[in-house]
Amino acid sequence: MVRELAQDTAATHSSRTGAGCPAGAGAAGTFGQLLRAHRQRRGLSLSQLAARMHFNRGHLSRIETDKRLPSVSFAKACDRVLSGGRTFTTIALALEAAARQQQGWVQPAQLPAAKRHFVGRRGHFDRLDRLLHGHEQSLAVPVAVINGPPGVGKTALAVQWAHQAVSDGRFADGQLFVDLQGPEPGGAAAPYDVLADLLRAVGVPAERVPADLDQRAATFRSYLHGREVLLVLDNAADAQQIRPLLPGSAGCAVVVTSRSRLPGLMSLTDAVTLSLRELCRPEAALLIRSAIGGARADADPAAVAVLAERCGHLPLALVLAAERIVSHEHHSADALATELKQEHARLELAEGDVVLRDAFDASYQALDEQTARVFRLLGLLPGRLIDAAATAASAGVSQDEAARLLRSLAGAHLIRSQDERHYLMHDLLRAYAADLARRLDGNSAGGRVPARRAERNSRFVPARARVASGTGKPVPVNTGIR
Ligand SMILES: Nc1ncnc2c1ncn2[C@@H]1O[C@H](COP(=O)(O)OP(=O)(O)OP(=O)(O)O)[C@@H](O)[C@H]1O
Ligand SMILES: [Mg+2]
Known part of the structure; x- marks a missing residue:
């Protein structure tokens, strides 16, 4: 414009x-x-x-x-x-x-690199294509929200699709990518700071960035007006955090990723939600095969399948397992699958500073005390199906209260709805919940326990405070939560 x-x-x-x-x-x-x-x-x-x-x-x-x-x-x-x-x-x-x-206008190209070995999600690609490209006649800005549990591949899908769209000639005026740090223990990024970054990224001189939130938002919308820009808002905490960041004019499109269902977003925009689940069996095996190489995988495809199963077909766990194999010349899929027979060992999958347990910690820390307690209990309940009656009985709360707590856990994607009455918990999350329950609710020897996020004075943390708190990675603490 x-x-x-x-x-x-x-x-x-x-x-x-x-x-x-x-x-x-x-x-x-x-x-x-x-x-x-x-x-x-x-x-x-x-x-x-x-x-x-x-x-x-x-x-x-x-x-x-x-x-x-x-x-x-x-x-x-x-x-x-x-x-x-x-x-x-x-x-x-x-x-x-x-x-x-x-x-x-500095044409932004902020997308992180695409994955070399991206597998599956064809149906989601098609839906994103339809949602975000099929709006030529509309005046509304299309917004797609990708949500799902920790490590399921929300960011990877958003980034991969965005690269595809760009290579198809879309969003010629640029692509903006922001990590909103929703699940970080230090707190979500403040829209005020995010807007300053976005404005600078499109060429607004620092001294021209308005001092007021509404004016920053207005100036951002002005800059995007008449342009074809893709905005990827990764790791959103809630709808309030997103609202000031949304472009105002058609031509732009927004992809949001979040572990939350983002209640309230629908009243702000015509956002459409895509919920991600773990990969299917063949895709999970393919992910491992792509990462460790055909020669190693084809030497023992059965072991690869068992390994994928023990990773719960969750992309983050699969990637960490594959990296473990790749980084140890003599490590086979079979040896690692055997090591991961212990549920506890699966939670400790880690490469570099990426630790599977940390990804779960961040979601757990955001729960209030009552919901956290029920989450831990669910890890110990027998059977795969979860319902309000069994939850109420084991938590000592009314069925209505149990139903509310289960809805809240589903909203955080720590369990998922199976049918009208039942929920399911991913195997790795169940192992995580059970592990926490043993540490916190039983009298185990202790170990690292994530502190739930304390009530904060402000919902969003200004950039300076985020920097001061370090890398933004979950901070290990040794306190109990009761
Ligand atoms: N379809 C896929 N093919 C190959 N690798 C994938 C796929 N999906 C995810 N991954 C890889 O799995 C890991 C976890 O994915 P990602 O970070 O996208 O998960 P997420 O859902 O965004 O997690 P979080 O909730 O922590 O933000 C990453 O290394 C990612 O590259
Ligand atoms: Mg992500």
Whole structure:
């Protein structure tokens, strides 16, 4: 949009001059829409406002209908008469800066590298294609939410699909990728900081990044207006965190990944959800084979299948197991499968600083005390199917309460719904829950136990605090949780 502003004469760019409006000022949209919303809220006609601002009525009308770019002095007059702050001025300054720097749009290409050995998920690729490419006629920004349990491959799918889309010629104006750090024990990234990063990534000079959250969001929408940009929001904590980051104009598309179902998102956007589960058997074996090489895998395909089974067909566990084999010249699939016969050993799968248990810890830490207790209990319940009655009996709560707690665990993807009454828990999560139960609820010798996330004063952690807290990886602690 801003590129055209500088190129076009003021009279020709029609709605493409739109500057997004602060979310707090009513419906998000263009500078003109914001102006109209403020004018109407004050009960002023165009002529009355023009008189108060000392501007020509026709000029005002053209700006309200986004046929003309507002000057900074015009925006100051808007602020003087309408907002009492710097709302309009800040947006006009950002637009002017952008227009001045015709080449100021820095085309972002922030996607992490695609996987060399990506397997499966064909159906999900097709759904994403339909959701995010089939919107040419719509004015809405398509939003796809990929959710599922820890390590199931949400980020990998988003990234792989995004690379495919780019190689098909989509999102020519750029791709933005942000880790929102939803499950991190240190806290989720604050939209305020994320917007600053996003604005800088598309070429807004640091000194032009507005100081206010709504204005940052509005400026971001303005920059994306009229462009084809893909925004990948990885590891979202909740809908509130995403809201200020959403582009306002069609042409852009958003892929969100989250361990949560993101309640409330539907009321914000027409988001469509894709829930991921572990890979199917052949895909899981293929993932191991691709990673360790055909020669090693084909030497003992039965062992590869057992290994995949013991990894619960969960991509993160499969990758860690495969890496273990690759990094030890004499380690075979059979030897590792035997080692992983012990459920406990599966949780300790680790390569470098990636540890399977840590991925689960982050989700567990986010649970409140009651839900965490029930989660641990579920690890000890006999049988695979979980229902409210058995949960209520073992947790000593009412069936209604048990049903509520189970819904909450399903919302965090720590169990999944099997039918109207029953839930299932992934084998690795069950082993994890049982392990925690033994450490915390039995009188075991102890060991590393994740502290659940304490109530925080602020839901989001500013960038400085995140940096200060270190790498953002789960922090091992040795305290109990009761
Ligand atoms: N379909 C796949 N093919 C090959 N590798 C995969 C696939 N899906 C995931 N992986 C690999 O499995 C590991 C875990 O995947 P990923 O990080 O995408 O999981 P996630 O669901 O985003 O986890 P988290 O909840 O922690 O964010 C990564 O190394 C990823 O590259
Ligand atoms: Mg992820």
